[in-house]
Amino acid sequence: MSVNVTMSSTVILDGIMIKMSQQKKRISTCNYKERFFVLDTQELKYSECRPGRKPILKGCIKLYSIKCVDMVFTYLPVPCEFKYPFQVFHGKHFLYIFAPDKDCRLRWVHALKEETKNNNLVEKYHPQLRMNGKWRCCKQSEKLAKGCVVYDPVDCGSKKTLPAIPDLEIERLSDGVHRIAIALQNYSPLGDRELALRKDEEYTLTDSSHPDWCYVRDERGNTGFVPRIHLSEISGKNFERFEWYSKNISRGEAENVLFKEGKEGAFVVRNSRQTGVYTVSVFTKAPGRSTGEKQPCVKHYQIRRTETGESSFYLAEKYLFRTIPELIHYHQHNAAGLITRLRHPVTQKGCCSQIIAHGSKDEREVDPDELTFGQELGRGQFGRVLWGEWREKKVALKLIKEDCMSNEDLKEEAKIMIKFNHSKLVQLYGVCTQRSPMCLVLEFMENGCLSDYLRAKMGHLSQDTMLGMCLDVTEGMAYLETSNFIHRDLAARNCLVSKSNVVKLSDFGMTRYVLDDQYTSSMCSKFPVKWSAPEVVKYCKFSSKSDVWSFGVLMWEVYTEGRRPYENQSNAQVVESLNAGMRLLKPRLAPEAVYLLMDWCWKERPVDRPSFALLLHELSELTEC
Structure with a gap:
């Protein structure tokens, strides 16, 4: 007579998350797979969800084989719907799991660490992904190379205990600039010197010099300390330094200034009637949708915020940015839903920024006497391309057709191309606008297009x-x-x-x-x-x-x-x-x-x-x- 003995296990957590496949030869969207995960006291299992049918078990990891569990941090875009990855290192394999939110990730990492804290754990781990045959964090090429960050089997990398409230000189800012921040979540004070936060309400920052605490004032005049991680500042300390910002200009005044300027893409950023909200006003000569004829007008776009997330500012389309200056910088180069790009910042006095107006009077401008023109290499939608010489260097000269591109826009193109520096982008050496036709002086590529x-x-x-x-x-x-x-x-x-x-x-x-x-x-x-x-x-x-x-x-x-x-x-x-x-x-x-x-x-x-x-x-x- 034989007796089967099975050890009972208790489910600790379960839920749907996304698993990143480690199969190199599976190159498709299937590399990110929705799975139903179950963590019990013995195993971490994941199954394929099949509506109306029994799930299929796809993987099972014995908890005693786990050597590391921790967050994964990456500046690269996350290519699946769930944006909060963590890792499980077991045996000689890495399992990357993407949770739907920060709290979910924290629960799973905490639970897994608790269940594996007495295992044979690694001393160090890799906090970033492996890519192009190397770990992005430490550039080591060996897949099982020793990690670069000390592994803590208890700390989950989030919600650390805050240090004691600092002894700051309150309301000591010397410049008198009032900065506005938004509460990202509710916060209940733990002491008399702290202030309660209500999600999405605005607060005035009085002191933010401490790395963990800020001293703020609410709309009712109450003051106190709050954790820095619960706030998102609307505008930086030097918001007024940007040439596009006109603090107190009204909608009508903005229209008058922009019409007077009359340049396509001339714009200002101004305060809206609602406190803490900003509006972008931009001038355009774009053809009307109904007639197709050019109808100069000023469009107004309110800078909006998403409900959640660190990158929360956007304009017409939901291209999200962490700060308003980052948003404006992006739309200066991409319309992305606007009637036109934000081409020319206009000051409240009614003139384009001198940074834009005179930005090309530097080393980007090539003296035409330094150029030698050779035979034609090809033609494109912008004009002819010749080979040539510049300062004893063989170059390509892109001649811009008359009436195809304005002098001003060619200079702007040069500013953008020179800013980008990468081995897989054709290098721009300069622009020549003192001759006709105008031309770009570019890196010569021997084998052509x-x-x-x-x-x-x-x-x-x-x-x-x-x-x-x-x-x-x-x-x-x-x-x-x-x-x-x-x-x-x-x-x-x-x-x-x-x-x-x-x-x-x-x-x-x-x-x-x-x-x-x-x-x-x-x-x-x-x-x-x-x-x-x-x-x-x-x-x-x-x-x-x-x-x-x-x-x-x-x-x-x-x-x-x-x-x-x-x-x-x-x-x-x-x-x-x-x-x-x-x-x-x-x-x-x-x-x-x-x-x-x-x-x-x-x-x-x-x-x-x-x-x-x-x-x-x-x-x-x-x-x-």
Whole structure:
């Protein structure tokens, strides 16, 4: 007679979270999988949810095998719906789990640490993700390399006990500037010197010099200390220093100032009638929706806040930013739902900022006598490209067609391109506006544009070469993405190839400046349809995710060795096909994993497409396979 003895276990936590797959060869949206997690006193299990059917067990980790449980911190965009990752290191494997909110993550990390605190734990752990064959935190390449941060089996990395309230000189600010902050959550005082907080109410900051405490005043005049982590400041201490801020200007006064200036994209930021709320007023000559004729007007956009989250400021579209200056900086380069970009800050006295007006009078301006012009290399929507020489260096000279781009906008383009510094972006040396036509002086790329190069090398490109080209473009786009910059015209024709076959991005963002509507227009009548995402075709809505769609088409161009997408279809037929859910077919030379990435880029909803940071990760993994 045999007796089966089973040890009983008690469920501690359960709930739905997202698991990140560690299978290198599974390159698709399936890398982020919704799973039902159960933690009991013996195991951590996760199952596939199947509505109306029994869940399928997908994984089981014995608690005694766990060596580390802690938060994961990353500055890269999180590519799934749940944004709060934590890690479980067991045996020789890492499990990354994404929780829906901070409190949920804290509960799971606390519970797992409590259950594993007596295990054989690591001394140090990696607080960031592994990417491109290296740990982002310490740059070590070995997957099982020793961590770089001391592991605490008790501390959960959040909600630490606050230190004692400091002995500060109250109301001692010397500049007399009153700063406004919003309470992110309720807070109940634990002592007589503290002040209660109510979520979403505004408070005046009197002293914020301590790293953990702020001294504030509420609307009723009560004062006291509150934890710094429960506040989000609306505007910085030197908010008034920005040239675009006009503190007390009214709506009518703003309109008068902007109409008098009369420049497309001239703008001010002013106080709204509601305390602590700000409005952006911007001048435009954009054609009216009904008549198509230019009707100068001033549009007013209230700066809004989301209910939750650290990055909470936004304008017309929900492109979120932590602070108002960051929001304004982004919209100075991207319309993103506004009638026009915020091109020219205007002071309350009614003149454009001198920073903008005279910003090009420096080393960016190239003396035309220093330029030698050679033969033509090609033509594009902005004009001819020649090879030339500048200061004994071989360069490319992009000559801008007359009436295609204003002198002022060319200088602005130069300011933007010089600011970006990355090995996968074509370098701009300067701009020459003292001759006609005006020109950009650019890094010379010996092998020309990518589309021509692909066709010239047809039948001679290896799989590693094609994958490397896609990886080069992704690196450049990931850099632009982290800079909150949208390319708008990503295609093989706008990438250049160096002598060593390195692919670099060119013409990023230039379609914003076209004046004659030959390529894009405010009415969205002309744009590269065969490279454009559905939201661009329908609503002229550009974003980093519309760039991702274009990148999928660029990958298709690479793996077809320079074929034109939808070459036998008109633009109208392409739009009709896309609306019906049809996509470009898998190229013969593209591995299945690569085509899955292309297809991921072509998801109907922008939110379902990957970020460039994630694409960079996935393509890097393919190079290691």
